[in-house]
Structure formats: structure tokens, C-alpha cells
Amino acid sequence: GAVVSQHPSRVICKSGTSVKIECRSLDFQATTMFWYRQFPKQSLMLMATSNEGSKATYEQGVEKDKFLINHASLTLSTLTVTSAHPEDSSFYICSASDDSYEQYFGPGTRLTVT
Amino acid sequence: EDQVTQSPEALRLQEGESSSLNCSYTVSGLRGLFWYRQDPGKGPEFLFTLYSAGEEKEKERLKATLTKKESFLHITAPKPEDSATYLCAVQAYTGANSKLTFGKGITLSVRP
Numbered sequence A: 001g002a003v004v005s006q007h008p009s010r011v012i013c014k015s016g017t018s019v020k021i022e023c024r025s026l027d028f029q030a031t032t033m034f035w036y037r038q039f040p041k042q043s044l045m046l047m048a049t050s051n052e053g054s055k056a057t058y059e060q061g062v063e064k065d066k067f068l069i070n071h072a073s074l075t076l077s078t079l080t081v082t083s084a085h086p087e088d089s090s091f092y093i094c095s096a097s098d099d100s101y102e103q104y105f106g107p108g109t110r111l112t113v114t
Numbered sequence B: 001e002d003q004v005t006q007s008p009e010a011l012r013l014q015e016g017e018s019s020s021l022n023c024s025y026t027v028s029g030l031r032g033l034f035w036y037r038q039d040p041g042k043g044p045e046f047l048f049t050l051y052s053a054g055e056e057k058e059k060e061r062l063k064a065t066l067t068k069k070e071s072f073l074h075i076t077a078p079k080p081e082d083s084a085t086y087l088c089a090v091q092a093y094t095g096a097n098s099k100l101t102f103g104k105g106i107t108l109s110v111r112p
Helices: none
Strands: A004-007 A010-013 A019-025 A032-038 A045-051 A067-073 A076-081 A090-097 A109-113 B003-007 B010-014 B019-026 B030-038 B045-050 B056-059 B062-066 B070-075 B084-092 B100-102 B106-111
Touching: A004 A090, A010 A019, A019 A032, A019 A090, A019 A109, A032 A067, A032 A076, A045 A067, A045 B100, A076 A090, B003 B084, B003 B100, B010 B019, B019 B030, B019 B084, B030 B070, B045 B056, B045 B062, B070 B084
Parallel strands: A010 A109, B010 B106
Antiparallel strands: A004 A019, A019 A076, A032 A045, A032 A090, A067 A076, A090 A109, B003 B019, B019 B070, B030 B045, B030 B084, B056 B062, B062 B070, B084 B100, B084 B106
């Protein structure tokens, strides 16, 4: 149980375009979802926290107009990177939590902006 | 602000050579300390949660322990398949969201 999927696993996009990443909890209802980014040989940095039906809470230094987060249902959250630039290239990981405070991580999405 | 420091940054072991990974933390009211394993290009895989000082948990060759200031992940007789990055994270009793603060991780390489 407690499986989280992400789609796509890899994406390459051109500078200036937008890209959407999906995060789904497959066998439980996720009241809270988290989005992280991870640079090579660095740890996971929390970008934002979202609760179903509410606006996301962004961490300091994360541009909410650039990283749009939607948590439309108890099983789906999306992260849209708008007007992507090469410096946005990173490994994006989502996690989902039910009411137990445990976090279950997805497999990650590798974004490359050319 | 919650902080997690892991050491060493990298560790190279011979197969069968036991060792320990350290995670030091400061947190305003610890709800839980988590250990994850991460393979290259993958998301973190849950290993253990520890909730109070003195608690210990074991899984195969891994044993995690917790004090009020640090946690250790002991690896007994490691095998090459134990090679990975091991992440430590803390969760505080703050608000309704279960925010995790991660350390930078320890990259373990086990040579056959």
C-alpha cells in the first residue's frame, strides 16, 4: 500500500515553455501533498505544501507564479513550471500524506530545460 | 529553524565491513525522525521512523537508533546492494502539515 506515482518520469522542454508534472496517490487519499526539488548531490528542498481544495503554501524563496500547484482532488496534485529556463532543470519529487503524518514519496521527475 | 546535519558526506566500505552513519538534528519539538534510502534517479524509499530517545528499529542489515540530539544508522556486514544515498529527516510538532526537513544525505558505496 501507500503508492505514489509521478508522470512523466522524464521531460525535456524548450526554454520559455511550460511543463506540467502530475503526482497521484494510487491507493490512499492524500489530504496533503508536498513538492520538492533536488539538485545533483544535494538533499531534497521543500518547495510547497498543498492541501486538497486549498491554495498551496510556498516556502521562502519559491516563486508561486512560476511554480503553480493545484491539488484538485484527494489523489491528484499537479506542479506546473511556467516559462521554464535552464536553471529550472532539476529532479522534482512529490510526496503524499494521509492523516497519519507519514509521507510517501513518488519516483521523481527529471526536468531538463534546453 | 529546524536543522539536520549528516556525516560523513560519503562513505566507502568493503563488503562485510560494518559502520555507522550519523544524523545530528535540532528541532523545536521532535515528532519523528525518518531515515530514507535513495537510489540514483529515484525517489526516497522509507526505511524507519523513530519517535523518542532510546528507541531502536531494525530491518535486515540496518539498525536505527535515536538520542535527543542525534540518530545513527548502523549497517552490519554491508553488501554491494546496500550502496545508495541515505537521507535523514526530522518532523516537528508544528501545525497540521507534516513538513520534513532533510539533511544532505550520506552516499554509501560498498565494494565487493
